[in-house]
Amino acid sequence: MSFAGSVVSLSGSEGGFVAPGPDSFNLPPVFTVAGVGITKPMLELFLAAILVFWFFWAASRKRAMVPGKLQFAGEAIYSGVRNSLGRDLIGSKDFMPFVPYLVTLFFFILVSNWFGSIPFIQFPTFSRVSMAYALAGLSWVIYNAVGIRRHGFLGYLRLQTVPGGVKGPILALLIPLEFMSNLVIRPITLSLRLFANMFAGHILALLFATGGEYLLLHADTAIKPVGILAWVMAIAIAFLELLVQFLQAYVFTLLNAMYISGALAEEH
């Protein structure tokens, strides 16, 4: 399996430093199945799904009255997502059917993001934009489907595009705006937010790591110590990234819950 670091061209002394860019994310296929190259982020999708499934399966295998350590951990994080994201945002009447989706989504994204910081994997799955598009597309289908099922097609369109308490010609301005923002732009910003955070975090880590290597090995003696500083920064950035990765998983799930609750709401 190719690691992210080995893909970035570590330039020699004669070539000068080549900064990592969007091309650093085009990993070569690990292996090829029937003409389709299987790349590292594709394998990570499977790994993340298996890890999340395994964790909750192991945590809920022995459902004891007095929970063991693993069951306690599983229950704590499950009820954290259920209460703070499901019940508080969607409302205690409707939230139960969406809890499996929200919990799965949160832990799938969390594990996928943390792959960006786990040694020897070190590639966040969602730094490829197509992965983020797929998740946002799923959430777009879900919140529109529950809205249409609750209100009917025209009722749902009215709910999403006509703001309450507004009358007259200003509606002509607001309806296209609301339509664009609620039904078109939403999935785009949802996916781009996750993608760009992972992309920016990974490119920052790449920049400090490869830049530090270049300064230490290929630069003039006078500025070699700056390379050590760059590597210290790379470590500091990695810890900041752990926080950002968690926050993005949380925000993605939070916005999903908000959209579902907006689609189920009676009136603005």
Next chain:
Amino acid sequence: MTGSANMIGYGLAAVGPGIGIGLIFAAYINGVARQPEAQGRLQSIAILGFALAEALAIIGIALAFVL
């Protein structure tokens, strides 16, 4: 010295969301300091506001690489 002017543009564009996110969390900290029991309610609102302000920076970084 070579490079893309897009990145300077993105740096300038990131000022706006930076100020916005600062204001959002300043208001959140103020609110929690005045009424600590409201933290649970304020937290999700603050993070939502943060996500919406951040979307501008995100669109910026996407365009900086695309254009």
